[in-house]
Amino acid sequence: MARPARIDRSRLLAEALAIADERGLEALTMAAVAERLGVTPMALYRHVAGRADLLDGLVELLLTEFAPPPAGLPWSECLGVLAANIRASARRHPSVFPLLLQRPATTPDARRTRDAVYAALREAGVPEGRVPLVERLVSTAVLGFAVSEAAGRFREHSRRQLDADFDILQAMLARFIRAEAATGSPG
Amino acid sequence: MARPARIDRSRLLAEALAIADERGLEALTMAAVAERLGVTPMALYRHVAGRADLLDGLVELLLTEFAPPPAGLPWSECLGVLAANIRASARRHPSVFPLLLQRPATTPDARRTRDAVYAALREAGVPEGRVPLVERLVSTAVLGFAVSEAAGRFREHSRRQLDADFDILQAMLARFIRAEAATGSPG
């Protein structure tokens, strides 16, 4: 008799993310997730292939938080909004976020974010052939900063200082993008 | 009767690093390290406080691999050598390297590397008050790229492509540094 499921994958992932945020990746055990859902650990295996799959799911969940910026913004503001989203997500989920840097970005949500950056770079005038390269460098710089900050590598610095750092990082990347755009124009 | 120790901390860390390199962080168990040293798991606890301390030790070990570049080089070559060292270390130790981004860089070896960057930035003419800021941004960009590459985020790209990416990243950072230096000069 097919009864309604008490848990589903997205509820499972939401609770798992909450545990990781509150108590770290080590505390994120199958038993802890199950307890929070009022269910036996084994019940999770119907919705998730195992712990590794659960972690993949969390990375995926983070990716959905990087809401693409509203269309119609100038490219530099567009990238600024996206970068701020990413940084905010890192601060909210310091345990899970570092995993993002460690797995291939081939899922639909990863592509969506990447495509938003592509669009901004094209609008900035970066030659088509250079767009993927520029996206990789810009993204790794932003992710590297976000991971460093969230994981506490800069813990002796004030919030004000880190905000300033981030602004300057974005200015550096914007200049880089403009320089790339210039190579595409005549002269 | 004090007999010579069969193992010491540095031999322990060296074997642990080898396991992580060959089989990943998950395979790096106390039992695996002990077996490799021909000893009981419990013997490790005389040289290491536990698994967390072991991981800290591995990060420390990686830091010692970033040999500071020979003195007397022009600043841009100096930074280039250092960046290449860091990238090479990341490729050798893809499992352990990401941990570097996640802990505060407060150890002597971390300082040594940072001081080498400071020296190069001063030589480049970056105003004293801006040196730490510029170091943070340059380092996170390089580390972000190294982690991404080593952990396979760019796995569909060729070695040639990644070498080109890295060159362009360094050029971008060099331009950033020169721009910072210019703000210190008159005009």
Added chain:
DNA sequence: ACCTGAACACCGTTCAAGT
């Protein structure tokens, strides 16, 4: 279809004991 319960192999770590 969805969840439970018992069981297994393994994990990090403690403690007391050996030499």
Added chain:
DNA sequence: ACCTGAACACCGTTCAAGT
């Protein structure tokens, strides 16, 4: 001082069973 051996609480995961 250095290592061993037995023991503990916990971990992810399997399998077969319930409804």
